[in-house]
Amino acid sequence: MKIVIVGAGVAGAILARRLARLPGVELHCLERVGPDDHAEAGTGLNVGPNAIKALRRLDAALAAEVEAASLPWTRWDIALTDGTPLMALPLAQVADNPGIRIRWSELYRVLRQGAGAAIRYGCTLESVGASETAPGKTRVRFTQHGATHEIDGIDLLVGTDGRYSRVRETFSGAPEPRHIGVAILRVLVPDTSAGLVDDYGQWFSGCHRLLAFRVPPDHVYIAATYPVAPGAPVQDAWKTEAVMRATYQPAQGEASPAVRWLLDAMCAQLHDAHWARMQEADVRFAEPEVDVLYLGDSAHGMAPTLGQGATQAMEDACAAALIVEDAWARGQRTPRVWLDRIVAARTERLRFVMDLSVRATDTMLEGADPVAGTRWKTEAPFQAELAALFRDVALGVPDDASAQAGAATTSAAAMPAA
Template identity: 30%
Template sequence: MGDSAVVVGGGIGGLAAALGLRRIGWEVTVVERAPVLDDAGAGISLAANGVRALDELGVGEAVRAAARFQYTGGTRTPDGRWLARMDGAELERELGTPIVGIPRSVLHGIMRAALPPGALVTGAEVTEVDRSDPSGPRVRWGDEVRSADVVVAADGVRSRLRRALFPAHPGPAYSGSTVLRAITEYPVDVAGDFELTWGRGAEFGHILLADGRAEWHAVLNAPAGLRTADPLAALRRRFGGWHDPIPALLGATRPADVLHHDIHELVTPLPSFTAGRVALLGDAAHAMTPHLGQGACQALEDAVTLAAALAAGPSVESALARYDAERRPRSQGVARAARQAGRMGQQLDRPLAIALRNAAFRLAPSGMAVRAVLRHAAWTPPRLG
């Protein structure tokens, strides 16, 4: 077995992979292309499977201390009527940990702080991964060439390493939806910890954060690349007639804080999450739509599973084969479920279909929402130590 790795990408998945490999005694270097880590992405909600993964990575306690637990909320219509309520306390009883909401910048900071000095290299782009040497790949960035026993490709939805390893794969496809999001400038008076509201081809959601501010997101059916000169003003027009606190959340936001990204996903599943001694992880392996809130959680699961497989051995090759066998069916299944959730939720735009969907939700048993979350969040991580 080897004991050195290069992780390509310093986002949540890459940092998690580094933490997991460090926990099993490996030497790890994370190479991040961005010269400045601005931690864009507003806020994030992590279900129990993501929080449990963070526990195994050694940072769960710090994340809980910085997060707000999500107990009350649910799904509504634009006029404010409830479609389903979510009981976060029941989820905590079932899973042993609550859903948490935290700014991405805080989560990234906690994970980076758990790495030793020098483990994260920024402003460096990996330009080559030479897999010709059977003893292990050689990774080049700038003037640096580093030999490693394993390379982890955590370089996101537009992964260059995925494209090099699987040149016949079509890559990410536009989902048909675009997302705008921000954190409010100041604390807001909001009753629920988290809410989603479904309209015609649109969704508006928010989570409360520990300091009283809120993270909100608006997901819209739109052509790829469509942008406006003043996105916040456009959102105020689009959602101005929706129920409270949606107008108040937009009113508490600075225009400069609004982030706008088109949502891309891997509609065509990868045939493998590994190629030789390279393992794909997170969005590079299974980019999915955000409609289940599982993208980051699946990346965290990947990281723990990869580290556990490499710790168990007996060889790097057998460990990576086990990682692929364990992670590919689950994460690709979650990606399919997220796509279907979007089609039945935010992306639905025909009035009759929306009316039928809403009626079905209102007639559903009260525990359906909890069971839907349990289906994906009830994951027990392998132990790393």
């Protein structure tokens, strides 16, 4: 059984670690960057309680490593930029366990180390397509250290190559992005706040929102939003200190101490800021004619409002690993059966998460009232949806089956070296 995973990011690294254990699987996980690439060092992530719940269930040891490299995400506080509180939500009210706050580069480091020798670094994909010799199977061609390699007759090809997935583009065309109407600036700054900023907080000035939280070691991640007409470009005029400070001043009174510190810290790093426009893209987990699976950003573009991009990539990978391990333990060796189970387990879940992420963006749209927009988030219907988001992970296997499948594969083969 030949399995190729393209991309060892969040989803790919988790899946590679698990599938490398299956006896009889020839696994190749091809990653473009080198083992010490820190391209994402400048970003922090809040990863939802649902991803940690899923990872603990799949792989307690890996979950412990991820949690050790992070801080717990336990609160969601919302205020106006003058400090007037609007919402104070302990996540324990809507989740079974905390989420995490972590540097993106740290998450990659821990997950890639966990997959050990299963990942082949420095592999640049040249082409991918249907196999010419075996119906339903696929082939990839790639270069590594200047040499070209080809793998043909692939039983299962997994595209975990992120938002601009070459695999998905080849088989079904690049997904059409839908702009949500919000531009977002993100920056990671040294933590000199002396405790003013710690767990996940948001501060509104009209529809403009600051978001911040502390991540280890000693940094604060800050995101600032501007409404922008869907499809319109991010305006250069916003990228100046004067505009940024004016945007987040309260309509009346003084900015709170936390907001003053955030503005100082953000403006000192404006040259380093990452700007993007919020967007989403349709869900597609599998190809119908060839045995190709997508997970994470390649399967669904996600509005970032609820921090569900990496979170759902983790949930996806946990579900896929549990389903394949469960099938493997039962002797089911037909990738199409696995794909059908993954599609059935994940599609509606993703539609719900994407829809909720877009609806929760209401307070950041042009002309929005943050007070009214926050009020409905404190009410029972939204909190029930949050509880469904954070608690009802959709993994596609009954509780006891994952435990049995995990035990079977762990005893059958050693872990790849860390």
